[in-house]
Amino acid sequence: xxxxxxxxxxxxxxxxxxxxxxxxxxxxxxxxxxxxxxxxxxxxxxxxxxxxxxxxxxxxxxxxxxxxxxxxxxxxxxxxxxxxxxxxxxxxxxxxxxxxxxxxxxxxxxxxxxxxxxxxxxxxxxxxxxxxxxxxxxxxxxxxxxxxxxxxxxxxxxxxxxxxxxxxxxxxxxxxxxxxxxxxxxxxxxxxxxxxxxxxxxxxxxxxxxxxxxxxxxxxxxxxxxxxxxxxxxxxxxxxxxxxxxxxxxxxxxxxxxxxxxxxxxxxxxxxxxxxxxxxxxxxxxxxxxxxxxxxxxxxxxxxxxx
Amino acid sequence: xxxxxxxxxxxxxxxxxxxxxxxxxxxxxxxxxxxxxxxxxxxxxxxxxxxxxxxxxxxxxxxxxxxxxxxxxxxxxxxxxxxxxxxxxxxxxxxxxxxxxxxxxxxxxxxxxxxxxxxxxxxxxxxxxxxxxxxxxxxxxxxxxxxxxxxxxxxxxxxxxxxxxxxxxxxxxxxxxxxxxxxxxxxxxxxxxxxxxxxxxxxxxxxxxxxxxxxxxxxxxxxxxxxxxxxxxxxxxxxxxxxxxxxxxxxx
Numbered sequence: 001x002x003x004x005x006x007x008x009x010x011x012x013x014x015x016x017x018x019x020x021x022x023x024x025x026x027x028x029x030x031x032x033x034x035x036x037x038x039x040x041x042x043x044x045x046x047x048x049x050x051x052x053x054x055x056x057x058x059x060x061x062x063x064x065x066x067x068x069x070x071x072x073x074x075x076x077x078x079x080x081x082x083x084x085x086x087x088x089x090x091x092x093x094x095x096x097x098x099x100x101x102x103x104x105x106x107x108x109x110x111x112x113x114x115x116x117x118x119x120x121x122x123x124x125x126x127x128x129x130x131x132x133x134x135x136x137x138x139x140x141x142x143x144x145x146x147x148x149x150x151x152x153x154x155x156x157x158x159x160x161x162x163x164x165x166x167x168x169x170x171x172x173x174x175x176x177x178x179x180x181x182x183x184x185x186x187x188x189x190x191x192x193x194x195x196x197x198x199x200x201x202x203x204x205x206x207x208x209x210x211x212x213x214x215x216x217x218x219x220x221x222x223x224x225x226x227x228x229x230x231x232x233x234x235x236x237x238x239x240x241x242x243x244x245x246x247x248x249x250x251x252x253x254x255x256x257x258x259x260x261x262x263x264x265x266x267x268x269x270x271x272x273x274x275x276x277x278x279x280x281x282x283x284x285x286x287x288x289x290x291x292x293x294x295x296x297x298x299x300x301x302x303x304x305x306x307x
Numbered sequence: 308x309x310x311x312x313x314x315x316x317x318x319x320x321x322x323x324x325x326x327x328x329x330x331x332x333x334x335x336x337x338x339x340x341x342x343x344x345x346x347x348x349x350x351x352x353x354x355x356x357x358x359x360x361x362x363x364x365x366x367x368x369x370x371x372x373x374x375x376x377x378x379x380x381x382x383x384x385x386x387x388x389x390x391x392x393x394x395x396x397x398x399x400x401x402x403x404x405x406x407x408x409x410x411x412x413x414x415x416x417x418x419x420x421x422x423x424x425x426x427x428x429x430x431x432x433x434x435x436x437x438x439x440x441x442x443x444x445x446x447x448x449x450x451x452x453x454x455x456x457x458x459x460x461x462x463x464x465x466x467x468x469x470x471x472x473x474x475x476x477x478x479x480x481x482x483x484x485x486x487x488x489x490x491x492x493x494x495x496x497x498x499x500x501x502x503x504x505x506x507x508x509x510x511x512x513x514x515x516x517x518x519x520x521x522x523x524x525x526x527x528x529x530x531x532x533x534x535x536x537x538x539x540x541x542x543x544x545x546x547x548x549x550x551x552x553x554x555x556x557x558x559x
Binding site for chain 1: 309310311313314317318321322402403404406407408409410411412413414415555558559
């Protein structure tokens with residue numbers, strides 16, 4: 001069974017179509033990266049899944065339960081909004097134990113134990129007795145993640161989970177999300193493509209409210225990434241430039257960039273083009289210091305699809 | 308409900324709203340009988356007061372003191388009943404805490420209900436303190452009233468204030484800022500006051516509860532304002548119900 005099922009989900013705000021017939025299935029236990037430019041409809045989707053907004057059309061289910069305000073699906077979900085908000089007068093520990101834990105139906109002792117566990121997990125145990133009003137943005141983000149994890153959710157909905165975090169905080173949170181793989185389904189939206197590349201199994205790309213790509217990350221990279229070969233010669237830059245210019249006319253070469261004795265060649269994507277280029281390099285009578293196929297980046301895929 | 312109720316009470320305590328309500332209501336509860344008793348004496352000794360004015364002022368009695376007590380509490384109580392809950396819902400919606408809480412398995416009725424009950428409890432405590440102080444001073448400065456009548460007066464006052472709390476909670480649910488919420492409530496207060504100027508309507512309006520309460524406290528013969536009581540309870544219930552129905556439909 002899919003952890004998240006979205007069928008024909010649409011959301012219209014006045015003249016703006018935020019979501020346009022979104023269909024999506026997210027398998028259990030995966031880390032799903034939900035990508036898209038600003039205003040693509042990512043946050044709207046997450047808010048609908050969290051039961052905070054209603055779709056104009058279509059429906060969605062989490063673990064087989066329909067989502068919406070008042071839905072029982074909320075028992076299975078942990079939700080971290082883009083900018084988590086708290087009661088400034090509350091202390092971090094009491095927020096998790098006395099409020100979130102108890103709202104999730106835990107006994108007092110269970111909620112306290114789980115809150116302590118979560119504070120350690122997100123690195124806030126030292127400030128458990130401090131008022132949240134004095135927390136930095138990074139600390140609030142960590143506390144936001146802690147509250148989302150309090151009920152041991154089967155589905156974790158994360159809206160830009162590492163925004164506002166310093167590099168160490170980002171690494172910690174990404175590691176934490178990575179550790180949830182197989183234990184919970186993580187549905188995260190983000191702008192940071194390298195993070196998605198690092199931890200997500202499956203990627204969906206949204207643009208103008210429509211899902212324009214959905215696949216496992218590796219398939220997506222294979223399908224959309226542009227093959228680039230970087231060759232570094234042990235030769236004078238002018239000689240390398242002359243050789244490179246001779247490639248421009250070839251039909252399988254899409255682009256050539258020169259940087260001293262290094263040539264960066266963008267191919268048309270066919271397997272044969274790589275073989276042909278390899279032969280041309282070997283036949284150049286120039287000494288090759290390195291020949292490297294650049295690893296396709298998710299950024300290339302993203303820019304190709306929405307750029 | 309218990310969890311949110313505890314959170315609301317803790318919030319009111321930590322943000323000193325409980326203390327403000329208790330202090331203001333107690334102060335004005337005490338000032339009622341004290342001012343009626345001592346105002347003529349103070350005026351008689353004040354320089355610049357025209358000679359003979361103190362003599363023409365009516366002799367203070369228990370009816371005047373009860374009237375002053377209830378006018379103080381109703382006036383300042385209504386202001387507090389508007390100012391204290393005005394940010395209850397809109398503040399949480401704007402800050403994002405409502406979304407955080409309502410993404411958990413908790414109903415919107417409980418979210419709203421816990422706020423209403425909390426404000427009710429705070430005002431109950433405030434009126435209790437004011438009532439105890441006021442009753443004591445009425446007793447020692449004028450005469451000891453029958454406790455049941457005085458209790459009935461404060462009960463009716465509480466019902467009257469609860470109506471404004473419910474209206475403000477409704478306004479806080481429908482408006483986009485806390486000041487707009489307060490504006491809606493004050494407008495309704497003015498509207499009710501204007502309606503009170505129509506003689507045929509006046510006995511059926513919430514303000515009649517105050518007159519009825521005074522009559523009960525002073526053991527005077529007065530027509531019971533059952534219709535006013537029913538109208539007040541109905542407005543309270545309708546305001547709460549409307550707030551709940553609207554919140555149910557709102558997106559956070």
